[in-house]
Every structure is written in C-alpha cells, then in structure tokens.
Amino acid sequence: MRTALLLLAFSFVSFTFSAKKNVYICTDPKSQYYHLEELCKELEKCNYQVKEVTKGEAEDQNKRLCKVCKENDSKNKKDKEMNKKQEKQE
C-alpha cells in the first residue's frame, strides 16, 4: 500500500516536471534550433527523430530558439497584452 502511494507521488512529481515548459529538438546534428511547438513547420522539415527535452538541455547543446517559434511566442504575448488593455478600457 505504501509503495503504491510512493509510486503515485513519484508519477505526480514527474508529471509536474514534464508539464514544465519542454521544448522540441531535431536530433539532426546540423540542427541548431529548439522549438516551443511540436507542430512547428520548421520541425516538420526534420528528417531525424524529434526529441522532447527541457529548455536547459537544449541550451546545453548550444541550440537557439527557432525563429518561427519565437515569432509565434511574441505574437501570443502581444495578443495577451492587447486583451489586457482592452479589459482595462472597459
């Protein structure tokens, strides 16, 4: 019974960890970028395996944030800011 609880706790912890922002990399040694979205069109070009890693791991491999993902990310942030402004006006 105790083991089951421990297992449950452990899987909860690992779930929480995996919910932490992970990024996607192409295992192509030439690939220099990591992606925020698994469905990124740049990542679709990858002929190698796509691997999910933490942002720290990707940065350890000297990978940089993909331009497309970066644009999408800042666009999303802007959209959120716009929404906030609109809320304030009302």
Ligand SMILES: [Zn+2]
């Ligand atoms: Zn990307």
